[in-house]
Amino acid sequence: MKRIVLVAVLAALAVMQSAAHPHVFIQAQLEFVFDGDACLGFWQEWTFDAVFSMELRYKFDQDRNGSFSKAEQEDIHDGAFSNLRRYGFYTLLRKGTVRASPTAVENFSARLVNDRAVYRFFVPLDGKEYAGGFSVAVFDTTYYSAVQYTDILATAEQRRAGSPIPVFSRQVDKRYPVYYNPMGGAQDMTTYKAPAPGLQTVYPEEILVQFN
Numbered sequence: 001m002k003r004i005v006l007v008a009v010l011a012a013l014a015v016m017q018s019a020a021h022p023h024v025f026i027q028a029q030l031e032f033v034f035d036g037d038a039c040l041g042f043w044q045e046w047t048f049d050a051v052f053s054m055e056l057r058y059k060f061d062q063d064r065n066g067s068f069s070k071a072e073q074e075d076i077h078d079g080a081f082s083n084l085r086r087y088g089f090y091t092l093l094r095k096g097t098v099r100a101s102p103t104a105v106e107n108f109s110a111r112l113v114n115d116r117a118v119y120r121f122f123v124p125l126d127g128k129e130y131a132g133g134f135s136v137a138v139f140d141t142t143y144y145s146a147v148q149y150t151d152i153l154a155t156a157e158q159r160r161a162g163s164p165i166p167v168f169s170r171q172v173d174k175r176y177p178v179y180y181n182p183m184g185g186a187q188d189m190t191t192y193k194a195p196a197p198g199l200q201t202v203y204p205e206e207i208l209v210q211f212n
Contacts, residue, residue, distance in 0.1 A: 021184045022146035025049040026090075028138040030154040030207060036163045036205075037211055038127030044091070044138065046119040046147075053117040056080065061112070068110050070149065076110045083120065087189075090147065091123060092137040092176075092204060095130060132211060137173070137204035142189040143180035154207055170210045177201050 031043040048056070060072050060079070068076065084090060087102025108121040138147045154168040179192035179199045192199055 012085040021180050021182055022140075023189070024052045024145040026138075026145055026147045027150050028147050029152060030136065030138070032154060032156040032166070032209065034156055034158050034160070034163070034166065035127055036160045037131050037166075039130040039134070039209065040124050040127050041122055041124040042136070043120065043122050046138075047049050047113070048117045048119075050116065053112070053115060056110075056117045057102050057112065057115075060110075067112055073108070073110045077108050080108075080122075081108055087142065087191075089121075089123070090138055090140045090145065092139055092141075092206075093130070093208065094127075094135045094137070094173075108161060109122060109128075133209060135171075135206040135208050137206045139178070141178050141203040142191050143178060143202055144184075144189045149205070149207070154209075164211055166209050169210070171206055172203050173206050174203050177203055197200075 025048070027047040029045045031045070033040045033042060056076065060076050061068060062072060065070070085103070088103075089105055091101055093100050093102070098151070102123050104124075106122045106124060110120075111118050139148070140147065147168065153170060156165050156168075159166050177195075179195055179201055181188060181190065181192070181198060182200050183198075185189065195201065
């Protein structure tokens with residue numbers, strides 16, 4: 001059985017190696033936490049494609065029981081997830097014209113749902129800094145991973161009784177283009193900051209958080 005799984009993983013990885021960018025596909029859903037109009041942070045839940053899920057399962061589900069134990073989740077955090085700090089955890093925050101990415105996140109967990117790997121983690125925010133309207137884009141600026149939002153764009157928890165719930169919408173922000181090499185190999189996570197021959201352009205899709 002282990003040999004069959006290994007062959008399947010190696011075959012899938014070979015396809016990834018030969019394919020053009022992007023190589024990993026993520027479905028993201030956000031859950032915001034508010035105190036009045038101040039955002040305290042938001043949960044992100046990422047569901048990965050079948051190939052990357054298979055890779056994570058083969059590498060980290062050491063007891064082959066179809067789930068990630070607490071120790072295995074810690075291994076995933078240290079061996080895979082923590083590296084995303086270099087890329088702002090694929091999270092772009094915008095208040096007005098100022099963009100930023102978190103330098104740390106909290107409460108990471110990983111699980112398997114119908115053979116798909118799912119990450120869940122919390123992005124803490126300074127509520128006063130992110131009061132009123134702002135935007136969030138879940139986007140890999142190297143375009144190694146392509147992110148798509150779920151049909152339920154986002155949800156919100158309001159902790160202050162009587163305060164309104166924000167309205168969520170989406171837009172493509174063309175002020176901040178991302179350039180990538182469409183033929184980059186599976187190890188290519190280069191961030192290109194300017195257009196160049198052979199590069200293509202993609203734009204982050206933002207979730208707008210607004211109060212009526």
